[in-house]
Amino acid sequence: MSRTTSISAALFLTPSDYDLYLQWQEAEGTSEEHLGYVSYAVEYHDFTIWRATGWPCLQEHSTARSKYVQGKQRVASRCLHTLHLASFIETEWCPVCEVNICLEFLEALVQAYEKVGRQMRESKLENEYEQLVRKHKAIRMGWRMARLELIEVVRYHEELATCEMEWDLHYDDLDTDDSHSSSFAVTLAVLETRHPADIVSQEELAMMHSDRTPKKKPQATKKVRFATQLETTRSPRHEDTFDRSNKQYQPGKWACPIAEGWQDTSFYMSDLHNLQQFKVFITSIEDPDDVDMSKGDEGPAGLHPFWPQIEFIWERSMKNANRAQYKQLIKKMDESEAVVAFVDNNGNVADMAFAGRPKDTEWKPEIPPPSDMAWTSLQMHL
Numbered sequence: 001m002s003r004t005t006s007i008s009a010a011l012f013l014t015p016s017d018y019d020l021y022l023q024w025q026e027a028e029g030t031s032e033e034h035l036g037y038v039s040y041a042v043e044y045h046d047f048t049i050w051r052a053t054g055w056p057c058l059q060e061h062s063t064a065r066s067k068y069v070q071g072k073q074r075v076a077s078r079c080l081h082t083l084h085l086a087s088f089i090e091t092e093w094c095p096v097c098e099v100n101i102c103l104e105f106l107e108a109l110v111q112a113y114e115k116v117g118r119q120m121r122e123s124k125l126e127n128e129y130e131q132l133v134r135k136h137k138a139i140r141m142g143w144r145m146a147r148l149e150l151i152e153v154v155r156y157h158e159e160l161a162t163c164e165m166e167w168d169l170h171y172d173d174l175d176t177d178d179s180h181s182s183s184f185a186v187t188l189a190v191l192e193t194r195h196p197a198d199i200v201s202q203e204e205l206a207m208m209h210s211d212r213t214p215k216k217k218p219q220a221t222k223k224v225r226f227a228t229q230l231e232t233t234r235s236p237r238h239e240d241t242f243d244r245s246n247k248q249y250q251p252g253k254w255a256c257p258i259a260e261g262w263q264d265t266s267f268y269m270s271d272l273h274n275l276q277q278f279k280v281f282i283t284s285i286e287d288p289d290d291v292d293m294s295k296g297d298e299g300p301a302g303l304h305p306f307w308p309q310i311e312f313i314w315e316r317s318m319k320n321a322n323r324a325q326y327k328q329l330i331k332k333m334d335e336s337e338a339v340v341a342f343v344d345n346n347g348n349v350a351d352m353a354f355a356g357r358p359k360d361t362e363w364k365p366e367i368p369p370p371s372d373m374a375w376t377s378l379q380m381h382l
Contacts (some may be wrong), residue, residue, distance in 0.1 A: 007142030012112030041105035086167035095185035157182035276302025285342035
């Protein structure tokens with residue numbers, strides 16, 4: 001797949017902001033063939049500064065260009081943040097601001113992607129829907145371009161972070177300010193990146209590609225009958241005594257004998273236990289769309305070699321979630337049946353996502369169905 005080198009600003013800016021963006025580019029002397037396009041995150045950042053202040057980009061900090069040293073430590077020429085003592089390169093932005101600029105651009109594309117996604121849901125005209133699909137795909141490719149730029153920035157700062165660590169070990173007697181260091185920037189990039197997608201239920205997917213409103217089937221009336229010889233007397237017991245892992249557990253009269261191979265369902269209310277039953281799919285974090293769920297999974301999560309890392313990401317997400325985020329994560333988990341692990345170049349799981357399969361029989365035949373994976377990053381909820 002060829003790499004996208006630019007994205008039309010009209011895809012994610014409002015019409016009024018797009019006109020301002022063209023005005024800003026002309027003032028900056030942008031070449032005619034590049035007018036209306038964004039290739040790098042810093043272009044979008046400089047535009048937002050100009051839009052908010054009316055200043056040319058280079059005047060954002062007019063005093064910053066005169067000196068690169070503040071006291072004994074270097075400072076970045078644009079943001080004026082103090083650099084790590086191990087830094088020896090003159091730079092416009094500190095590592096944290098450089099990562100934040102990339103994240104700011106990614107977030108703008110994510111919001112545009114989700115907005116078009118909502119419009120696709122509400123669209124009832126086939127021609128309009130097809131136009132939105134093309135726009136949706138173009139924004140996605142733009143996000144991938146911005147994501148790869150962030151990955152390159154992170155790789156660069158990973159090398160600098162190693163130098164910072166070695167410097168700190170050698171000069172452990174000096175008190176250094178690492179709040180804008182490469183080490184902190186790498187951590188920020190991992191924690192703040194979110195993917196431009198949202199999971200939907202199978203019913204919603206079917207509705208998006210259906211030309212009629214499905215009729216609700218009448219609920220069948222079911223009755224349960226017990227044999228006349230069955231004793232229905234109740235023996236009140238605390239619910240904990242029904243847990244087979246509890247030391248106080250005593251099998252009731254009608255309990256299924258474990259020795260005969262009946263499944264122990266004592267942990268069916270455990271979210272972590274349920275996550276262990278999910279199917280696992282693996283893909284690179286550099287190309288999260290490259291997942292073909294039709295080729296089969298890699299077995300249940302609980303038995304996969306990546307399970308310790310998947311468990312860590314899940315527990316960290318649940319620990320940092322507030323009540324609303326917790327309910328949303330549990331809902332998405334209930335609507336899914338698989339987990340996609342995004343693996344970095346070091347072979348570690350950097351993030352994970354839930355995935356589910358829509359029912360193929362419910363797709364509208366004349367409109368090609370989208371990818372059969374509906375997924376969402378856990379990081380986007382925190």
